[in-house]
Amino acid sequence: GFATAVQSNKVTIGLIPADGIGREVIPAARQVLESLPKSESSPRFDFIHLDAGFEHFQKHGVALPDETLARLRGECQGALFGAVSSPSHRVAGYSSPIVALRKHLDLYANVRPVTSVAGDGQKQLDMLIIRENTECLYIKQERIETDANGLKVAYADRKISEYASRRAGQMAFNMALMRDKLRANTPASQRLWQGKPKVTIVHKSNVLSVTDGLWRETVRSVKENNPAFAGVDMDEQLVDSMVYRMFREPEAFDVVVAPNLYGDIISDGAAALVGSLGLVPSANVGDNFVVGEPVHGSAPDIAGQQKANPIAAIRSAGLLLEHMGYSADAARIYQAVDSVLREGQIKTPDIGGKSTTQEVTDAVCKPGTP
Amino acid sequence: GFATAVQSNKVTIGLIPADGIGREVIPAARQVLESLPKSESSPRFDFIHLDAGFEHFQKHGVALPDETLARLRGECQGALFGAVSSPSHRVAGYSSPIVALRKHLDLYANVRPVTSVAGDGQKQLDMLIIRENTECLYIKQERIETDANGLKVAYADRKISEYASRRAGQMAFNMALMRDKLRANTPASQRLWQGKPKVTIVHKSNVLSVTDGLWRETVRSVKENNPAFAGVDMDEQLVDSMVYRMFREPEAFDVVVAPNLYGDIISDGAAALVGSLGLVPSANVGDNFVVGEPVHGSAPDIAGQQKANPIAAIRSAGLLLEHMGYSADAARIYQAVDSVLREGQIKTPDIGGKSTTQEVTDAVCKPGTP
């Protein structure tokens, strides 16, 4: 089992910067967590540094050290993961540490809110993507053969289980209700989403009638079998149409639930709509553990230059708190970020500014801001 | 083998409207083909109507009748396919006729040009997507099992072969050279793409190191093994980044080559960038046969109302001619469409107009236009 807090509100967070700009944005997120005002009900943080990543693999032959996993399990209540570089050529023995982490810690839902700050001139959207996080093509069961002509033929298994689809579906409907409750506290004029809560199921069952058929039916049955979800609307989109409609009418989506790979693709598309991958956070959520993770990659081209946008990582720290039950502290982080974005003075180059990673982080931490 | 023209320039085209708006846009495309000025070198058309689709399945129990396949093979040099409805629930015995057609006729590359008309206010792009058209998850090898807890577990095979990857790659590099040659005839000021021809390989080999690793290496080797392609640049994008970058910098792409499902998703995304799926054509190309097919679906909500945009189907007729070797006639069609779009007076509701399918078709056919 996972470590539970011995002293009330004491929380140990594993910090796994991994590669590239992960090493700049994870310290930024830590600084924001440390700057939160201390109250009775707020968490008190301990941080431990943990190794992982492609560079670690190149030096030590392992991308996700056993020690990292053991200390996450034994000492931490949650973690923040930075970003991982992908080798451009196939490297024997290397396998993505974030995919492994999701699997080993059974982090079955990847929760990705994509929200524009009202009035920033971009398309307006307020979408929550729930990405199934443990199976689909990510089970990495692949094989290669040689055909009668001596040519190579490779296969990968795509797995869709009722078990995992149901968990992802439950997360989607629960989050739809939760968002609806939170919206009730927001003045109507500030709400982007005005209707009943809605879950959109993404699939491609016109081609994958068995696997995506199972996905679709299982997620639908989550609503159909639970009266608590009666007030949540449900619709569906084929994955290709989803990408199309998301760009044409992003305001048409509330919660979107998708199998692993579709969710990966859709969340990058949604990030383009809010202006930058550097703004979009995620949380890898299991029943016992949460790992916050910015949706962006390791961006080797700008690494080490203080150009990285820390907001995705800072918002991921907010999601980490939210899913650990500290919603009030999470809300402080979101509001601090939103107010920096709304003021629009201090921003990194990806969203048209000239500020450094540190300057943006300091602005978010400014006394009175979070 | 396929039927070859007995009389020079006599071309028999199979028309397969299938479902929904397919029945409006395929007649529109036919009208444009018939309106082409007759010259020595132009084709003379015969059209035959062929059945397929979900409605045909509901009436007769078969989505792609044997007769349709037999007549395509025996009598036609090419075909136009409309669109097919997808049942929202799984229907026993039903399988997509367009996927079957691609397979039976070995139409191994789906060629999808996505080009904005200069000055239409949309993002500017001039991209050609080459989608591998025969394998990936589209082989439809799926199975379902029950686990120890009585829950369902489904699997699909994703196939990537050296053979199919190479054919798709060759098509991509050939088309890159062809586009470069055509651009040389266009005044520089009218060219959206100014650089050397480029092929971008889309994959997800950071997760699918065996299947997408084979895809990536095979497509790369097409260039590396052929001096004719020395002048074509080559780069690559992970599929999630591809969707992100396509929306941020669509002008960064020339030819894009992708495995089947990624190609499906990317082309819908690209269609959103040019303003409507109703504008984007495709050709399913094999060594002996071509099937033109608009990228849009059957749009049951507007079917039968003269609201469908015929341009995707009309441009698909152009692609059909182009890939059958009648480039001059194809160019007439493209120019006629571009001039109607540039004038901007006669357009269907999807792109902000009030004109009917027939009015747009007539405008394209206006004497002097094509």
Ligand SMILES: CC(C)[C@H](C(=O)O)[C@@H](O)C(=O)O
């Ligand atoms: C790095 C990569 C394996 C990962 C994924 O595909 O899940 C990333 O794109 C993400 O979205 O977290």
Ligand SMILES: CC(C)[C@H](C(=O)O)[C@@H](O)C(=O)O
């Ligand atoms: C109808 C469907 C099977 C098809 C596909 O996925 O190939 C369509 O989306 C397309 O793009 O031609």
